[in-house]
Structures are given as C-alpha cells and as structure tokens.
Amino acid sequence: MVQGSFELTNSGSIKIKGISFDFNSFKSLSDILQKLTYDNKTKDINIIGNFNTELQLNNIFSKANEIDESLSLLQHITRTIEESSIKFISHVNGVVRGPALELALSCKCIKAEIDTSLDFTYTNEDLIPFFGSIQRVIKILGYKKALQVLLTNEKLKFEEATNLKVINNEINKNIDKKKPFWDQDFTNTFIYFNSKIHSTYKNKKPAYNAILSIIFESSICEYNVGMSIEKRWAKWLILKNLIKK
C-alpha cells in the first residue's frame, strides 16, 4: 500500500498523498500546521487530495505504551485546524470516511462535490473516531442528529449533508458549552426508535458501548473535557483490540 504523506504545496495547499498513514505521516502534518500557525500571513488553506482513500491508519496503535502519544497527536492535529485563525477548507468527493472524514470535519468548511457521501460507519466496523470527532459532530449537527449518525452507521449523502449545513457551508466556530443534560429524551428518541440497532450492537460491538459512554460522560462537560473523555475511551477500545490479537 502506498505510504501516505502530507505536503505543503507552493500554491499554499496541503496535499494528501498515498493511502496508508503512519505516525510519522501525521507528525509531518502536525509540523506543517505548526509552521502555518507561526506564519501570520496565511489566511486560507485548502486541503486537497486523497480524502476518499480514508487515510488508513497504519501501525499507529500497535504498541500499548505508544497509544497515548498517538491519540494525542491525532487530536492535536484536528484541534489545531479547528482553533486556528487560518480558514482551513477541505475539498472532498466520493465516499469520505474514517480518519479522512475526521480531518474534513475539523475544517472551517468542507467543499464537497455532488457525489460526496460522508459515511459515519463506526459502530458497524467496531471503531470509534480517534481524532475527537464525537464532540465535533455534536457541535456541528446538534445533539440528537449526532447521536443518530454516530450510532446508526448513517451515510450523509450530498443533499442531506448540504441541508444539514455540514458541507459547502462555514461551520460556526463558537462552541456550544451548554449541551443538554443526558435525559429521558435520549431514551425516548434514540433507544426506543432505534431499538433494533440498539439490541444488535449493545454489548456486542464494544465501539457502540464506547460511543454511547463518551456521549453520556461528556454530555455535561466542556468541549476540551469531552475530547479527553474521547481519548480515554479510544484507548480503551484500542487496548481491547490489542488484547484480542
């Protein structure tokens, strides 16, 4: 599989190349972001390239003692993009999922072509976002819709994503700190109406339990605390899979 990399082009874009991304690939992206942050002249940055290859993670979580460092790096990248005064714009098409989707979601704007589909297929594959995207999806989509897309393997096609203002729209940077308390609403609206999914995945797919726990535990927390909770559960899932192997 072609080694993945990120390159800062002469035209001022970040180009995603290759398919398989290891720790060093993401470290190089982090270095690029740091450089851009120090360069006050930059206003807009386009991120282009192989979004539809998922940015497959390669060998990043193979050693238990390196999980913390890797997860911190991945969250650091998306937090840097998200909090930057630079306007990052991701240009996507086709199926965008996994780490590629997370990278895109952290940008101020996702410019999407008509064949775009944002695939939140985490629970089906027993995976959870590693870049802090649960908090981000809640911020962008609101609490109820976020629950739905994160837990039901939903695919947001171009039209729906446009209507939800996820794509081709500037994402509001203001973080809503007043998230609702976890309440009966969740049980009524999600578990009841999606009981088939709930009974299929609960206790069978650890990722499903983890995503639910993240949403619950972070439901009263500030954004950055939510990120930390995500990291803790991501580590839990990775360790579980390492033991299984």
Place this chain on the structure above:
Amino acid sequence: MTEAYIYDAIRTPRGKGKSTGSLHQITPIKLASKTLKKLKERNNLDTKLIDDVVLGCVHPVNEQGSDIARVAVLDADYDQSVPGTQIDRFCASGLEACNIAAAQVMSGQSDLTIGGGVESMSRVPMGSAGGAWMTDPSVAFKTYFVPQGISADLLASKYNYSRDDVDLYAVNSQKKANEAWEKKYFKNSIINIYDQNGDLMLNHDELIRKETTMQSLASLEPSFSKIGKHSGLDEIALMKYPENNNINHVHHAGNSSGIVDGAAAVLIGTKEMGKKLNLKPRAKIKAFSSIGTEPTIMLTGPEHASEKVFKRAKMNSKDIDLFEVNEAFAAVVLRYLEALNISEDKVNVNGGSIAMGHPLGATGSMLLGTLLDELERRDLNTGLVTLCVGAGMGTATIIERV
C-alpha cells in the same frame, strides 16, 4: 442490643469540583462503585453476606438519581441479592448513611452492612435538586430561609468571630491537612482512582493550598456580602435575630468548605459476622443522634446533636479523645469549640473540609474513617464525628476503638 462494629473505612481522594478537576470526567456512579469494589477486594468479602448498602447523596438527580446505591452495587459486581438505598440528610448524609447501616445491625435486622456516600459536585452542581425550602416562597418566607453562607456570617456575627478569627482557623486547617498528607496519615483510607485503562486519575486531595496565609486570605472578598445586602437576605436574618445590629460578612472561598467530588464507604457488622469473615473489628459505634435546630442560623446543629448523643451514651465532652467537626464554614467549628468548651487540639487534627473539600453526600462517612485512622495512629480510644446540616439540623456519632 447487638453491637455494631466498624471493620473498614475507605474513601476516594477529593477532586476539585469543577471542569478542571481530576475526577470531573468520572461519573458519580463510578466513584461509588469503585469505592464499593475496593471495599470488597481489600476485605475479601463474599458480597452475598451484605444485607444492605446505604449511601448518602445530597443531589440525587440526573447522574446521581434513581437510587445510586443500588446501581453502584450492581456496577461494583456485588451479588445481585445486595440491596441499596440512597438517603439525604444534606451535609450529614454520609454519616447518617453509616448510622442507618449501624442501626440495622444494632436492631438485629442485619449482620453486615455498608454505609457511605457519594457526590460529584462538578457534574451534578449544588442546587440541582431544587426543593421547596429554597424555592417555594410560602415555605421560604415562613421559615426565614437564607442561604447557608448568610447563616455562617450570622453565626459569626452573633458570636463575635472576626474576619481574622475565621481566617486564622482556615490557615490552620490548610496547614494541618497538608502536614497530614505529607506524613501519609490518610494512607490507610485513601483509594487511588484509576480510569478504565488503568491510568491514574487521582491519588491525593487536590484542593489543598499549603501556601495559604493570613495575607493571602485577606485579599479575598467576602462571598455573601453582595447577596446579603442587595437581595434582602441580611434583613431576613436580622428579622429572626434582631439582637444583632448587622451581619458581619466574614466568610469567603478560603475559609469555607471547598466544592469537590468524592465517595466513601464504611463496612459495619456484628461481632459474629466479623469472626465468620475473619475480619478484625476496628471500632464500635457507641451511639448516634440527629437533631433539628433553628433553621435561619442553621449551622449550630453540631453542638446540639453532640449534647443529645452524649446523653444517649451517658458521656460528656471530656470523654472524647478526638473530634471531627465538619468545616462547612470556619465559624461553625469556632462556635462548636466555644459551646462545648473543648480544646482546639482535639478537633479536626488533620484539617478538614476547608482545606480538602466537602463532597456533600460523602463527607460524613469520610470523617468517620479519618477519625478512626487518627484514633488508631495516636492509640486513643473514643471519638466523635459531627456535621452541621441544611435547614437547621445536626448529626453526631460516637465511636470507640475495640
């Protein structure tokens, strides 16, 4: 009457009760269940033998709602036959839970029980539970309700405790708590809190400010001056206490109990059950008592609860080697010392809630464990725990080492 013995007492460290606190990320149910789990592990308990788990919790809503004691039992992997009940006597809930657990043993209806408490003040903030006393005007007006901070300042005004008096008490609480931690006096009771990955979240009381001085406290603004003066609350207090000319606002964040997260559990049982489980009794619960007092000044409960429990135990304050009086506010302890005419060197010898924080539902059971540890360390015999309680109450418990 069957005698109730304490076999073990443990507590979590107290995490700052805000979003930056080390226990903020952990839900209250996990705080409670980790404590119960640890109690099971270190006593090698066959949990089928536990007759009941009683946990104090002052805001039993949202994450802390729906009988947190029973859910904690299940989450701690206790046998499903173990029931759990959550009780609320405001700030004394943790002690009251132990008293109820002991009462079950003393009455012969239980052989082995657990008392304790939990409060995650960072996740379920104070006031979350609402309640008629504070919010229903027909009740609040009739009972001359004022917030507890106004009561504390009223108490200080009535008994002439100056800002220096209360600040000096607070500085000493910080010093004593810091020294106790440095000398590892709490090591027997503290359980470290780890997350689901085995990473350490907290192993110490993180509120302590060892650098606290009279000068640093002097810079703090009184916390209740503005609401007292501008919301008419001082006037309500003075209506009830017209002999006071005014309310001297002396309490602030540095001489009041801190907002923290934490949980505690105490294992209580009969002598026979202890023998059966090969557990060594550490102390006997000699007597306990709760009392209602005047609700506007609210915080004088400890002296009255103590007098009541002394009568019940046929004892007096001179029979007590060490006291734990909850430091809800500095004036509460100063008044207690004065009312019972006891020496400060017998009271809160390792600091208290001003330094380490007051996780409302858990503090009483934490104090019980702290007292027991210190009695053992000093090889003393008898101790008393007491707490002032919202709406004008007090709870006190006397224990005797065996």
